[in-house]
Structures are given as structure tokens and as C-alpha cells.
Amino acid sequence: MGEFSCRLTVIWILLTYVSYSTAIRCYRCSLTKTNLYLTEPSGLCSEFDYSDRFIVDCPESTFCVKKTYQAKIAGLRNGTDRFCAFQKFETHEIVNREWIPKVIIEEPYAENCTVINDQGLRTGWTEECYCKTDLCNEAPQFQSVGSLTILILSAVIILRNIPLLD
Known part of the structure; x- marks a missing residue:
């Protein structure tokens, strides 16, 4: 019985190590020092330089996120x-008449970018991009299809309103 328990412990440790070593790595930075989306302090994205200080392991996630904002606050801000x-779902299950904590890593996202228009409120727009490879949330602004579309449409609208010189 003791040898069996020892083997199970070794297997459990190996499986735990493998799951943490294969976690996705993402860049982490924020617009401000305190951020609604982050529970730990992070560097400012205005200082983002692709260095190791912005890289984090994400053992409870299979996606990286990049949110780009354009806000109409005292002028135009990006x-x-x-x-x-965020994919961790904590719940409980009954095992042998006992409630046991259970963690589930959900897959609610797709690899893509979505532009969210706030219908004229404070924020001009927000683009959320989800990706599934290590350090994939590094792309500079306007690299995604959604941002490029907004840029092109804005240029067309501006150019239509400029009278051509005769």
C-alpha cells in the first residue's frame, strides 16, 4: 500500500509539472498601474519593449489577450x-459524499479580433484580440484586421469630405 501511494504521488507531481511547464506565455502590461483586468501589478504598456519583464506564464489560460482602446476623454486618447x-472556473463536485473543489479551464474564446463600439459613450471603441500561441499578444497597434478596417474606413470618410482642388 505504501509503495502504491508513493507511485501515485510521483505521477501526480509529474503531471502537475508538465501542465505548468506547458502553460501559454503572454505579455502583460496595462494602460494604468491599477487595472480592472489584472490582479497583480504590471508594467505600463506605454513602456512596453518586448523584454522579459513583461512576459508571464499563464497556467490557468490557453489564450493571450490584447485590448486596444480609443477614448474620447479630453481629446483623443489611445x-x-x-x-x-480569463478562463478559470472554480466550482465544487461531490466525491464520496464530500464537496471537493474543482478548477475547470474553459474555452470560451476564438482566435480573432473583435471591435466593440460603445454607441457614443465615453470610449470611442475597444478592440479585443485573442490568440493561442506563446507571446502572440505583442502586435503593435493597427496590426489586426479590425484595426486596419477602422483605419481604412476613417481615411475614406475623411477623404470624401475634402473638396478636391480644381
């Missing part, structure tokens, strides 16, 4: 947040 996607 900003970016980068972090691990």
Missing part, C-alpha cells in the same frame, strides 16, 4: 492592455 485570458 491605450493598450495585454494579459492572460
